[in-house]
Amino acid sequence: MCIKRVPEMELRFSIAPDGTSLVESGMKFDLGDFDSYAVEVALRLNEQQGPGEVTVISLGPDGVQETLRKALGMGADRAVQLKADAVPVDGLAIARALAAELKDGGYDLVLFGRMATDTANQTVGPMTAQLLGLPCVTAISQLELQDGRGTAVRQLEGASEAVEFPLPAVLTIDEGIARPRLPSLKGIMAAKKKPLETKPAQLGAVQLTVQSLELPAERAAGRIVGEGADAVPELVRLLQTEAKVL
Amino acid sequence: MANTFAFAEARGGQLRKVAYETVTAARQAADATGGGEVHALLIGGPGIAAKAQDLGRFGADVVTVVEDAALAHYNPEVFAATAAAQIQAGGYRAAFFAASAQGKDLAPRVAASLGVSMASDLVAFTLAGDALVGRHPSHAGKIITTVRLAATPAIATLRPGAITAAESPKTPRVETARPALDPAAAKVKVTERAEQGAKQLDLAEAPVIVSGGRGLREAANFKLVEDLAAAFGNAAVGATRAVTDDGWRDPSTQIGQTGRVVSPELYVAVGISGAIQHLAGMRTSRVIVAINKDKDAPIFKVADYGIVGDLFEVVPRLTEEVKKAKAH
Ligand SMILES: Cc1cc2nc3c(=O)[nH]c(=O)nc-3n(C[C@H](O)[C@H](O)[C@H](O)COP(=O)(O)OP(=O)(O)OC[C@H]3O[C@@H](n4cnc5c(N)ncnc54)[C@H](O)[C@@H]3O)c2cc1C
Ligand SMILES: Nc1ncnc2c1ncn2[C@@H]1O[C@H](COP(=O)(O)O)[C@@H](O)[C@H]1O
Numbered sequence: 156m157c158i159k160r161v162p163e164m165e166l167r168f169s170i171a172p173d174g175t176s177l178v179e180s181g182m183k184f185d186l187g188d189f190d191s192y193a194v195e196v197a198l199r200l201n202e203q204q205g206p207g208e209v210t211v212i213s214l215g216p217d218g219v220q221e222t223l224r225k226a227l228g229m230g231a232d233r234a235v236q237l238k239a240d241a242v243p244v245d246g247l248a249i250a251r252a253l254a255a256e257l258k259d260g261g262y263d264l265v266l267f268g269r270m271a272t273d274t275a276n277q278t279v280g281p282m283t284a285q286l287l288g289l290p291c292v293t294a295i296s297q298l299e300l301q302d303g304r305g306t307a308v309r310q311l312e313g314a315s316e317a318v319e320f321p322l323p324a325v326l327t328i329d330e331g332i333a334r335p336r337l338p339s340l341k342g343i344m345a346a347k348k349k350p351l352e353t354k355p356a357q358l359g360a361v362q363l364t365v366q367s368l369e370l371p372a373e374r375a376a377g378r379i380v381g382e383g384a385d386a387v388p389e390l391v392r393l394l395q396t397e398a399k400v401l
Numbered sequence: 402m403a404n405t406f407a408f409a410e411a412r413g414g415q416l417r418k419v420a421y422e423t424v425t426a427a428r429q430a431a432d433a434t435g436g437g438e439v440h441a442l443l444i445g446g447p448g449i450a451a452k453a454q455d456l457g458r459f460g461a462d463v464v465t466v467v468e469d470a471a472l473a474h475y476n477p478e479v480f481a482a483t484a485a486a487q488i489q490a491g492g493y494r495a496a497f498f499a500a501s502a503q504g505k506d507l508a509p510r511v512a513a514s515l516g517v518s519m520a521s522d523l524v525a526f527t528l529a530g531d532a533l534v535g536r537h538p539s540h541a542g543k544i545i546t547t548v549r550l551a552a553t554p555a556i557a558t559l560r561p562g563a564i565t566a567a568e569s570p571k572t573p574r575v576e577t578a579r580p581a582l583d584p585a586a587a588k589v590k591v592t593e594r595a596e597q598g599a600k601q602l603d604l605a606e607a608p609v610i611v612s613g614g615r616g617l618r619e620a621a622n623f624k625l626v627e628d629l630a631a632a633f634g635n636a637a638v639g640a641t642r643a644v645t646d647d648g649w650r651d652p653s654t655q656i657g658q659t660g661r662v663v664s665p666e667l668y669v670a671v672g673i674s675g676a677i678q679h680l681a682g683m684r685t686s687r688v689i690v691a692i693n694k695d696k697d698a699p700i701f702k703v704a705d706y707g708i709v710g711d712l713f714e715v716v717p718r719l720t721e722e723v724k725k726a727k728a729h
Contacts, residue, residue, distance in 0.1 A: 164541040164658075164677065177544070188659070244548060246509065247518035272658070274546075275539050276521040278509040285513035290588035291477070293506045296652075306592070310653050311475065312502045312661075313412065313603050317593035324589075330659045331652065362518040362552040366534060369545045371684070374703050379696070383710035384718040390690065390706055391722040398688045398705065400609070400667040401633075401726050 156197050156231075156266035157212050157253055157283070158190040159242070160222040161273040168370070175365045186222050189268030191335040193328040196298060197266055198230045198336070204300060207263070208232045214252055214356050215242040227346035228338030234349065237356035245363035246278030252356040253279070254286035260323065264305070267327040269294045277327075284325035291325040292318055296332050403494035404437040405430045406554065408484055408507070409456055409464070410499050411445045413596075414473070416452050418606045419499035419559075421459045421566035426497045426559055428460030428569050430528050434494060438462035441573075442487050444480055444580075446473025453575045460569035465576045471584035475503050478589065481510035482582035488515060493554045495533060500558035500662075501605055512556045519556035520548050522662070524563040524685060533557060541658050542681040561605040562664030563685065602637040604654065608666045612639035612656055612683070616672020616693065616712055620649035625716045626671055632723040639663070641679050657682035672712045675700025692716065 162168070163183045171178050186194065197209045211226040213219040214237040223234035237252050257265060265287075267280035277293075284291030297308035306319050307326065338346070380390045394401040407427035409420035424441055431437045441461040443453055445468060453464040467483055488496050488511065496511075498504040500522040512519040520526075526535035533555035539546045550557070604610060611633070613626040623638070630636035640650040642657060656663055658681040668686035673679060675691070675698055683689070684703050691704035692715050701707045708715050 162540070164543065168540060168543055170544075244546070245518045246521075247513060247516075250513060273540050274521075275537070275541075277505045278512070278519060278521055281506060281509040282513035285481075285510050291510070292589055293477075294502070310502065312605055313653070314474075314594055314596050315653070316474075316591050316595075318589050319592050320589045363520060363548055363550050366547045366549040369547070371538065371542065371545050374684070374689070374705065377689070377691075377701060377704040377707060379701065379707045379709055381708060383708070384714040386708045386710070387715060387718040387722050390708060390719070391726055393706055394667070394688070394690070395726060398667070400688050401723065 156193055156209065157279070158194065158222060158226055159187055159268070159271045160184050160213060160215055160219045161187040161271055164272055170368045170370065174367050177368065184218065184222065186225055187268050187272045189270060189272070189328055189330065192330055192332055193266040193268050194226050194229055194231065195333040195335040196328055199333060200264070200300065210235065212237065212253065212256060214239055214249055216240060220351060223351055224346050225338060227349045227351070228343040229336055230342060232349065234351040236351065236353045238353050239356040239358060243358060243361050244274055244276070244365050245361045246276050247282055248358040248361045249279050250282035250286055251359045253283045255357045257283070257287060263300070263322045265289070265323070265325045267325070269327045269329045280325060280327035287325065289323055289325045290320045292320060293327040294329040295326055296329045298326065298332065403434055404491060405439050406488050406491055406493040406496035407439060407441045407461065408496070408498045408504065409441045409443045410501060410503055411443060411449060411452065414446060414448055416455055417499070417501070418566065419501055419504070419561045420456065422561065422564045423497045423499050423559060424456050424459040424461050425566045426526070426564050427495070430495050430497070434528050437494070440465065440491055440493070442467070442484055444472050444483060446470055450575065450577070453573065457571045457573040458568050459566055460571055461573045462571055463576060464573045465578050467578050467580055469580055469584065472580065474591065474594065476584055476587055477506055477510065478587040479580050479582045479584050480507055481514065483578070483580050485511045485514045486581040487578070488554055495528060495555040495557070498556070498558045500560045504558050508556055508558045515554070517552040517554065517556060518550065519558070520550045521558050522560050523557050524560050526557060528555070538685065541677055542684050543677070560662065560664060560685070602635065604637045604639055604656070604661050604663050607635060607637035609633045609636035609669070610639050610656070610663055610665045610667070610686070611636050611669045611671065612641065612673060613644060613671045614641040614673030615643040617644070623649060625712070629669065629716055629720045629723065632720045632727065634727060641673055670700050670704070671716055673700055674698050675703065
C-alpha cells in the first residue's frame with residue numbers, strides 16, 4: 156500500500172522565500188489521515204484473512220522513512236522508499252514511479268488514501284490503477300474480500316453504490332472505514348528491525364509543477380450584526396441589499 | 402486556434418449544474434485562445450440526447466451523445482475509455498471535468514490513459530502559451546496552490562460552484578457515438594444502488610446551503626435547519642462531522658475536509674464551531690452567515706455576517722424573516 160508523508164494541518168503554514176514551498180521548520184509531519192485509514196484496512200484484512208504480508212511504499216526524500224517506520228510500528232511487515240529529492244505535485248509522475256514498483260504483481264490489493272491531505276489532488280490512486288491495468292474503486296467506505304473477489308461500498312453524490320470486483324485491484328480508502336490504531340511500544344521496537352529498502356524513484360517527465368503558493372486572502376473581516384433574535388431583521392436587510400443573496 | 406473539450410455530467414437523466422459550469426469554462430478557454438469550438442461529451446441512458454441542445458446555451462458547438470441503457474448510471478471504466486477516445490480523436494488543447502465525486506474518479510483515469518498529468522479541483526484558471534495555470538485550494542484550504550500544467554491536452558477538474566455558468570447561446574451540432582468499451586466488459590460491477598433523498602437539492606447544485614452542527618443538541622432539532630432551508634426555497638442541508646458521526650444526519654451531507662467541498666452563493670452555519678476541517682469544505686462560499694452563542698467561535702472569523710445568540714431563538718425568527726423577504 157502507498158502512503159505519503161504530509162504536514163499536520165493544524166499548524167500555521169508559512170511560505171518560503173522561493174514562493175513555491177512551505178517553511179518546514181516548525182512543521183510536524185505524519186501519515187496523512189486517509190493513508191492511516193488505508194494502513195488500518197490492510198492490517199485488519201491481514202489479521203482476519205492472512206497470513207499475508209503488508210508492504211508500505213512511500214515516495215520522497217529520506218524524511219519519508221519516519222512515516223514508513225510509523226506504519227511498520229502499526230504492524231506492516233516491510234517498507235520501500237522510492238527515493239526522490241522532493242515529492243512532485245505531479246500525480247502522474249508519482250503514479251508512474253509507483254506503477255513501476257508494482258508492475259510485477261504479487262499482491263491481492265493495492266491500497267491508497269482517497270487523497271493526500273496536503274495536495275488534495277485525488278489523482279495518484281486511479282492513475283496508478285490505470286497504468287497497471289487493474290480494476291479500481293475510489294473513495295470506498297466499506298470493504299470485504301471473499302474467494303478472490305472483493306465487494307466495496309462507495310458514496311457518490313446523492314447515491315451510495317455497492318460494487319464487486321476481481322482481485323488484484325486498486326482501492327482508495329475514504330474515512331469511516333476503520334479507526335486507525337496507534338503504534339504500540341512493542342510495535343515501535345519491532346519496527347526498527349523490519350526491512351526498509353530504498354530504491355531510486357522512476358518519476359519520468361514532470362508536467363505539473365507549483366508556480367506559486369499563497370495564503371488564502373483572509374475573508375474581509377466579517378461583522379457581528381448583533382445579538383439574539385433581534386438582530387435578524389438587520390441580517391436579512393444586509394443579505395438583500397449588501398450581499399444580494401436574497 | 403484550438404478546440405476545447407468539456408465533459409457534461411448528468412445524473413438521473415438530467416444535466417447537473419456542474420455540466421453548465423464545465424461547458425462555460427471550456428467556452429472561456431476556447432475564446433481566450435482564439436475562438437475554437439467547444440465540444441461536449443454527454444453520456445447517459447435512453448433519452449439523454451434530449452438534453453444536448455441545452456448545452457448549446459452555455460456555448461457548446463458540438464455535443465457528442467453516447468446513449469446506452471447500461472450507462473444510465475456512472476460506469477468508471479466505460480466513461481473513462483469513451484472520454485479518452487473522444488479526447489484523443491479531437492486533438493484538444495484542454496479538457497475540463499467537474500471536481501464532483503464522479504469527475505474526481507473519472508478525470509485521473511482519462512489523463513493516465515492518455516499519458517498526461519492533470520490539475521485538480523481548480524477554482525480559477527487561465528490558458529497561457531503552452532500551459533494551463535490554475536488555482537487550487539490545498540492543505541485543508543489553508544494554502545492556495547497555483548499550479549502550471551504543461552501538457553496537451555491540459556486536463557483539469559473544476560470545483561463545483563467556482564465557475565459561474567454563463568450563457569453564450571449556440572445551436573450545437575449533435576452527434577452520436579458508441580461507448581469505447583462494452584459495458585458488459587467492465588471489471589467492476591455495481592451490485593446495488595441506493596439513491597438518497599432524490600427530491601432534495603444536492604449540495605453541489607444548491608445556491609444556498611444551511612448547515613447544522615452539534616449546537617442543535619439532538620437530531621430532531623434539525624427540523625429548524627430544514628425549515629430555514631425550505632424558507633430559502635433553493636437551499637440544501639449540510640452538517641458537520643460531529644453530527645454525521647453521531648448518526649443525526651446522513652454521512653453524504655457532511656461538509657469539510659473529509660466530506661463534501663462546497664462553494665454556494667450563501668452558506669449559513671447554525672451551531673457550528675468552525676473547526677479547520679469544517680472550514681476546508683466551505684470557506685470559498687461567496688457569503689457566509691454564522692449563528693453561534695459563543696462570540697469567540699472560530700466560525701465568526703470566516704463569516705461575513707454573524708449573529709451571537711441562541712440558535713433556538715435566532716433560527717425560527719430568521720426563517721420567518723426569510724419567508725417574508727421571499728414573499729415580496
Ligand atoms: C481527521 C479529521 C477530519 C475531520 N473532518 C471533518 C469534516 O470533514 N467536516 C467536519 O465538519 N468536521 C470534521 N472533523 C471534525 C472537526 O474537527 C470538528 O470536531 C467538528 O467539525 C465539530 O462539529 P460542530 O461544529 O458541529 O461541533 P462543536 O465543535 O461541538 O461546536 C458546536 C457549536 O455550537 C455552538 N452552540 C451550542 N449551543 C448553541 C446554541 N443553543 N445556540 C447557538 N450556538 C450553539 C457552540 O458554541 C459551538 O461553537 C474532522 C476531524 C478530524 C480529526
Ligand atoms: N509520494 C507518495 N508516496 C506514496 N504514496 C503516495 C504519494 N503521494 C500520494 N500517494 C498516495 O496517493 C494518495 C492520493 O494522493 P493525491 O492524489 O496526491 O491526493 C495518497 O493518499 C497516498 O495513498
